[in-house]
Amino acid sequence: MVTSADGSAIHVEVYGPEGAPAVVLAHGWTCSTRFWDAQIHALSADHRVIVYDQRGHGDSPAPALDAGSRDAGGRGYSTEALADDLEAVLTATLGPGERAVVAGHSMGGMTIMAASRRPAFRQHAAAALLCSTGPSRLTEEALVVPMAPGRLRTRLTAAVLGAKAPLGPVTPLSKKILKYATMGPGSAPEKVDACARIVHACPRGARHGWSQVLASLDLEVGLRELKLPVAVLVGTDDRLTPARHSRAMAGALPHCTGLVELAGMGHMTPVEAPEAVTAQIRELTLTYLGVKENEEAGA
Template sequence: MNRRDIAVTSADGSSVHVEVYGPEGAPAVVLAHGWTCSTRFWDAQIWDLAVDHRVIAYDQRGHGGSPVPDPLAAGKGYSTEALADDLEAVLGAALGPGERAVVAGHSMGGMTIMAAARRPLFRQHAAAALLCSTGPSRLTDEALVVPLGPGRLRTRLSRAVLGSKAPLGPVTPVSKRILRYATMGAGSAPERVDACARIVHACPRAARHGWSQVLAGLDLEADVRELRLPVTVLVGAADRLTPPRHSRAMAEALPHCTGLVELAGMGHMTPVEAPEAVSAQIRELTLTYLGAKKNHLVNDRPVPEQTVKEEAEA
């Protein structure tokens, strides 16, 4: 699979690492990952979509190949405005003038899309969006990671757990069990739990803590209503970090919600837990709003419809 990396500079001078896959001129997809993840979180979607899409995946600041923000500028380096700035910078650098893309965001990536809703460059380039396993506000109030009933104690404990500065250490059987409980469905395949654990444990501690403070005080409710483009909402029914009530409320508030998909048995890490379902939703959006050609599966790989017709005629 062909890949090229580009270095993008955001509004405050921060560097954003961007990876581009797939053929030039193909329908464009932009992928924004979530808190403590990286572009590697989207590997299944990249592998699937880059056959006939141009896939643009980037590391949120402080994750993967994007440097950790300067701690002396924490108020600016860690903010929803910074998330929106970075997404706009990626769109401006990776897309041509007037070119549009489907933008998919998981967890904090979905919050990035909400934060950018009013931005002119986002509105210019985004044809449709997928909000995947995310929420706009009250994240620590609604999280179900701590097995207590709703209330101040659960909120306080959730904030302490999710905002901990403690190092995660190496990936071990115990750490994988903890991660699966907090972020994945009970039936998640061991290899997928292992993949998620390695991605999450690779996140720098400073970035993990810095962004946890932003997420704890998040309020993007008004921005959801400013997403004036077609939006599909997807969530795992067993999501403990951003439970389905967030997705149902967003679907009600969005001006143009194209569908609410709840995946039975899946947790928060839906692009890794249910990669085919997430890719299918992105493909449906590109087909509908970018005019991408419908594909057929041959040996479990997507093949353009035109190719199938040509082979049949031959």
């Protein structure tokens, strides 16, 4: 466990050999470290893979809310808290001057944007992958409610994503709903099942608390402050953070290394298209944490 700036405990797992190129993986809303299992398996033979549970998810306890606050109004649920947690993980797991490729999916990508000006992030991040994410206007742009854009759709989207009701057990109906909202139409049943079990395991309080943060998200400044090399990846059938977000991010980033659009994939790209996501991470580590740097680190 790593202790964040406000005392919150953050669960961290580390895989792979010491001295190998480091990769830090930040998962998205309602997910956990298990969301990255395919990348952990593929990368840990020759990378040091660091994954952590965002606060309130997986084995990281829910944050203590500010006095009198019962929702996202407290700092416990905020983009600043996301940045605090990533800084804490980087500081605890990487040595002085050691750099890593940092990849974030959905809220994990937002975490990277929130941390863009933080000293520990700038010290330790060599390159980044923004995967199926966006910096702002999430409820306005989301396509989970099948109706024309406008204030009504935005309100309905916020109500659906911010619902306090428990998700209940994983059922054929719940998997069908999850697949429609978050995955491509061709997603294999076992991948839908895996995502459903991860999402349904997220505590209701954390799911609602973070939904309020995402509904009012504005990380446009943080996006433009990402001065390191950044790759962007998105599925063309992403309903939660549609590809228009990724295209705009690619244009706004100071050093975008490329935009990858995965045909037919939805929002859950690390699970839906694990090989493609892993390949992007490998390309970044090879380019920005290459052989020369590894040899010097081991000298």
